[in-house]
Amino acid sequence: MVLILGRRLNREESGIRDSPATKRKVFEMDPKSLSGPEFFDFSSGSSHAESILQIFNEFRDSRLFTDVIICVEGREFPCHRAVLSACSSYFRAMFCNDHRESREMLVEINGIFAEAMDCFLQYVYTGKVKITTENVQYLFETSSLFQISVLRDACAKFLEEQLDPCNCLGIQRFADAHSLKTLFTKCRNFALQTFEDVSQHEEFLELGKDELIDYICSDELVISKEEMVFEAVMRWVYRAVELRRPVLHEILTHVRLPLLHPNYFVQTVEVDQLIQNSPECYQLLHEARRYHILGNEMMSPRTRPRRSTGYSEVIVVVGGCERVGGFNLPYTECYDPVTGEWKSLAKLPEFTKSEYAVCALRNDILVSGGRINSRDVWIYNSQLNIWIRVASLNKGRWRHKMAVLLGKVYVVGGYDGQNRLSSVECYDSFSNRWTEVAPLKEAVSSPAVTSCVGKLFVIGGGPDDNTCSDKVQSYDPDTNSWLLRATIPIAKRCITAVSLNNLIYVAGGLTKAIYCYDPIEDYWMHVQNTFSRQENCGMSVCNGKIYILGGRRENGEATDTILCYDPATGIITGVAAMPRPVSYHGCVTIHRYNEKGFKL
Numbered sequence: 001m002v003l004i005l006g007r008r009l010n011r012e013e014s015g016i017r018d019s020p021a022t023k024r025k026v027f028e029m030d031p032k033s034l035s036g037p038e039f040f041d042f043s044s045g046s047s048h049a050e051s052i053l054q055i056f057n058e059f060r061d062s063r064l065f066t067d068v069i070i071c072v073e074g075r076e077f078p079c080h081r082a083v084l085s086a087c088s089s090y091f092r093a094m095f096c097n098d099h100r101e102s103r104e105m106l107v108e109i110n111g112i113f114a115e116a117m118d119c120f121l122q123y124v125y126t127g128k129v130k131i132t133t134e135n136v137q138y139l140f141e142t143s144s145l146f147q148i149s150v151l152r153d154a155c156a157k158f159l160e161e162q163l164d165p166c167n168c169l170g171i172q173r174f175a176d177a178h179s180l181k182t183l184f185t186k187c188r189n190f191a192l193q194t195f196e197d198v199s200q201h202e203e204f205l206e207l208g209k210d211e212l213i214d215y216i217c218s219d220e221l222v223i224s225k226e227e228m229v230f231e232a233v234m235r236w237v238y239r240a241v242e243l244r245r246p247v248l249h250e251i252l253t254h255v256r257l258p259l260l261h262p263n264y265f266v267q268t269v270e271v272d273q274l275i276q277n278s279p280e281c282y283q284l285l286h287e288a289r290r291y292h293i294l295g296n297e298m299m300s301p302r303t304r305p306r307r308s309t310g311y312s313e314v315i316v317v318v319g320g321c322e323r324v325g326g327f328n329l330p331y332t333e334c335y336d337p338v339t340g341e342w343k344s345l346a347k348l349p350e351f352t353k354s355e356y357a358v359c360a361l362r363n364d365i366l367v368s369g370g371r372i373n374s375r376d377v378w379i380y381n382s383q384l385n386i387w388i389r390v391a392s393l394n395k396g397r398w399r400h401k402m403a404v405l406l407g408k409v410y411v412v413g414g415y416d417g418q419n420r421l422s423s424v425e426c427y428d429s430f431s432n433r434w435t436e437v438a439p440l441k442e443a444v445s446s447p448a449v450t451s452c453v454g455k456l457f458v459i460g461g462g463p464d465d466n467t468c469s470d471k472v473q474s475y476d477p478d479t480n481s482w483l484l485r486a487t488i489p490i491a492k493r494c495i496t497a498v499s500l501n502n503l504i505y506v507a508g509g510l511t512k513a514i515y516c517y518d519p520i521e522d523y524w525m526h527v528q529n530t531f532s533r534q535e536n537c538g539m540s541v542c543n544g545k546i547y548i549l550g551g552r553r554e555n556g557e558a559t560d561t562i563l564c565y566d567p568a569t570g571i572i573t574g575v576a577a578m579p580r581p582v583s584y585h586g587c588v589t590i591h592r593y594n595e596k597g598f599k600l
Helices: 046-061 081-087 089-096 114-126 136-145 149-161 168-177 181-193 209-216 227-239 241-252 262-269 279-294
Strands: 068-072 075-079 106-108 311-318 332-336 341-344 357-361 364-368 377-381 386-390 401-405 408-412 424-428 433-437 448-452 455-459 472-476 481-485 495-500 503-508 514-518 523-528 538-542 545-549 562-566 571-575 586-593
Touching (some): 149 168, 168 181, 227 241, 311 538, 364 586, 401 448, 448 503, 455 503
Parallel strands (some): 068 106
Antiparallel strands (some): 332 341, 401 408, 448 455, 472 481, 495 503, 514 523, 545 562, 562 571
8 A cells, every 4th residue: 555645636737547457546735724743753772883893793703794803912803894983983994094004804903802802802892891900001002002081981980989098199190101190090089088098108118209209298188187298208218118219208398297297206206216217307306395385486387287187277457456446356266277267266455455476386365465565474274175374474574476486475666655665565475574684776666576597586666656676686596686688679667577498577557568588688578469558467478378368458447358369479369358447466286176177
């Protein structure tokens, strides 16, 4: 039966006489009256391709229609050029570009395993292959050679799912060799997060020096305590001691020896024979000893805690006021530059005072003096989160500054309501006593004060109500004497200073600049501009960068801005704002334990 869809022509219209064909029964259908489509695209879907591929695979097994033999490690694999070319651009280039192999019946391929070729052909002819821990590496390499990206990616995905402390370093090296960036990153992150387990396995001991350093220098290394890093490093060194002894010092520069427990440092690190016989390591040991005595006064990349230990470097903002003539603030709050989070600490006692001085002693915080002529001194105990009153100053003062030098606190200059002060007092926390030391050469209030290279530096300030000083006064605790050094390029008061990497950085004083002073070479330089003019700002070093917090603008209003200056790059950026505008506040950096623990 013939089914004709469409309008039937009359015999007269067609001019065709009756014939056997025209005498057959015909359905008449008017397209205008049809409710369905006029045509139907039929497809059997992927099943058609699969059945054809299955037949080709049967042809391959029975050597039917095969037109090429691939020889690998002496084993022959009859194949169809068309199938190989359709699946692989490698074979397409081989068979379609008039290469010698396009005319030969036997093609030999070197550099792969016969078993890998067998798995590869199974995938080519069936679209399926069983990836195992035994074949994944050579199957990956084979699929890479033949440019089958889907199979290659499947092997990489399989490797990701097999990560374990015993194999992640080997897989990472494999990923690096084959430029698998995603797999490489996942291996590295896995090893960082499981370092304590990873360091116990054979692969760890076979790391190269640079690979080891890449792990132990990371702030993201997850450990319970720094002792784990030291022990892992020493196992690595002792594995091939004669070969690795020369790089011991270089490796140990990335271990945070100052953060080791003092007992462990004395009983384990200092008595190690390899370290004792390495004079290059003495400076690292000396740095750790100094940190155990001086605490946060001494900063280096090795004194910054890894966040996985639960500790982090935070900036603590103490008190201050929101505006001129406004109320003094009682708040003590810490800021974590890594997370951007603010947390409240115990409130400052007797916060009705203003223009006091603040500094960090080891991991605690001191506040002294304040308007009007206060002699009070308080210490914030960071472990207990409480304020404790300690010995009072010998002379009441405000608009003064404090700094820590070699474990002792120095109160410098200030104002007593009538005169600028040249008086300098030194506090010994062990005896809880303030003693007078040599006075300043020039009495000033609101200077910048910091310690650097074993000396105390007093920069600028106001000698009286109407003038500002450009003098730099340097105190030597060994001789108890002051010297004048190279003058700062600007004469200002209400400025702030910090020291970092044996250099002093100064900001504030309604200047739009950061200046740097080299106390060893005794010269000043301008290093960067800030975004606005401000004075009485807070300034602190945290995680190797300098933070400038708050301050008072030219119109007298306080600001809540936070600027971050990175001396390594010379770049200054604005970061998260403070909880409120504030000026005349204190800013110090301490290590604080995160009660919530470390989150991966």
